[in-house]
Amino acid sequence: MIPPKPPSRKGKPSVWRFLRDFRKDILSAQSGKLYRAWMAEFRSPFIHSFTCNDPKLIALILKERPEDFPKSGRMAAGLAPLLGNSSFISNGAIWRHQRRIIDPAFEGGRLRQAFPQILAASDAAVARLGPAADGTPFDIEPETAHVAADVIFRTLFTLPIEDETANAVFSAFRTHQDAQPMVNAGGLLALPRWLHFHSRRTKASAERIRGLIAGLVEQRAERIAAGDAPDDLATKIMTTPDPETGALFTPTEMVDEVATFFLAGHETSASALAWALYLLARSPEWQDRLAAEPEVRDFSRLRDIPAARAVFRETLRLYPPVAMTVRTTTRPETLxxxxxxxxxxLVLSPWHLHRHERLWEQPDAFDPARWETENGKTCQREAFTPFSAGPRACPGAGFAMIEGPLILSALVRAYRIEQGTAEPVPVMRLTLRGKDGISLRLTPRIRA
Incomplete structure (x- = not known):
């Protein structure tokens, strides 16, 4: 089964085409040659850029010498109103300090502790979708955003999405997603900093989100001081000192990181879940395989849903939520x-890497069974970067690989999923979304 992808641009690259089309779709402005090229060089009045698809180059940049290729300051400038100087966009000593505090919160034992909260959000999503499961087409993206936000708030602050503040943050994030079309384009085009601008809507939504998060952080700090704080991710992070300096996160630093968790954990999970459900709607045989797997109510039984894990991994390959990122050279290099x-x-494009015609067998096909083949295993090691790689790999990768399959499994056990009114068109915004949403139909699954 071959799911849709945007049409590729033909002819010579043009920065003016990017400037004209970035609000529509950055992906279709890319050359179709990138699906076969190991590297592509691009020059413009603003930029000297190299798109790197060679696995050896990617390993050099992300794993072998990551500090020589820091994250792009231009990309950071686009995200700064919301994320401040969080670990998602910082570099150097500041980033190392942040990760020394954050990483322990995502260790294996903490994932086991978070499992009941993920399960509760999953159960709530199944119940919430009941009224919509009448065969009428509807956009699934707001629903996957809802459950992903629910997971974040339950695991971070032990709050369901129905909590007034949690719901307000969720609503403000939806506004911010629509208000930020230029973040990725600014970074990819390496526009001068004076050309980076933020609309009033962008600034207002970012200020609204940060204000709400600051209130949650302040309340948690009071509970920590009183000795009655729940043992969740927020408490763990706020009480973990940097093992080298002994410093705790300041309130502003904690707001930066919570905003990052919401962006990296909520936006990306929502994107992946929506595309996974769409792919299952197009593949009834895999949908039935997921539905036949046992219900998982215990952390130790996650191994019992291998089909759900394979489908979620294949979704991350075909529709990586973060389709492109940018690094910068700190000195002259030979690439x-x-x-x-x-x-x-240096543009690193999971979108092109995951569909590279010289690496993957049938790169555009939806085939969750590929992960058991020799080609799939090799490519998973060398050419699969939905969570980046190396020291800067997403600390929540393990968390996502529990959350995604578990929610997919629960939804498919409860509902049969079919395509809606139109094929979705993937576009790159803050994360990879459907241009006009992702339309699906749900009906209750009849069980013997």
Whole structure:
């Protein structure tokens, strides 16, 4: 089964085309040659850029010498109103300090502790979708955003999404997603900092989100001081000192990180879940395989849903939520015999890497069974980066690989999923979304 992807641009690259089309779709502005190229060089008045698809180059940038290729400051400028200087966009000593505090919160034991909260959010999603499961087409993206937000608030602050503040943050994030079309384009085009601007709507939604999060952080700090705080991720992070300096996160730093968890954990999970449900709607045989797997109510039984895990992994391959990222050279480099000056932009594109015609067998096909093949296993090690790789890999990757399959399993056991009114068109915003949503039909699944 071949799901849709945006049409690729033909002809020579043009920065003016990017400037004209970035609000519509950055992906279709990319050259179709990137699905076969190991590297592509691009020059414009603003940029000297290299798109890197060679697994050896990606390993060099992300794993072997990551500090020589920091995250793009231009991309950071686009996200700063919301994320401040969080671990998602910071570099160097500040980033190392942040990760020394954050990483322990996502260790294996903490994932086991978070499992009941993920399960509760999953159960709530099944119940919430009941009234919509009458065969009428509807956009599934707001629903997957809802359950992903529910997971974040339950695991971070032990609050369901129905909580007034949690719901307000969720609503404000939906506004912010629509208000931020230029973040990725600014980074990919390496526009001068003076050309980066934020609309009043963007600034207002970011300020609203940060204000709400600041209230939650303040309340949690009071409960920690009183000795009655729940043992959740927020408490763990706020009470973990940097093992090298002994410093705790300041309130502002904690707001930065909570906003990042919401962006990285909520937006990305919502995107992946929506595309996974769409892929299952197009693949009834895999949908039935998921439905036949046992219900998981205990952390130790997650191994019993291998089909759900394979489908979720294949979704991350075909529709990576973060479709492109940008690194920067800190000194002159030689990349595949080409000279890259200091300050050059290195575009890492999971979208193209995961569909690369010289790496993957049937790269555009939806085939969850590929992960058991030799090609699939090799590519998983060398050419699969939905959570990035190396020291800067997403600390919540393990969390996501529990959350996604568990929610998918629960929804497919409860409902049969069919395609809606139109094929979705993937576009790159803050995360990979359907241009006009993702239309599906749900009906209750009849069980013997």
């Amino acid at each position: 595949r015999d080409r000279k890259a000056p200091k300050g050059a932009q």
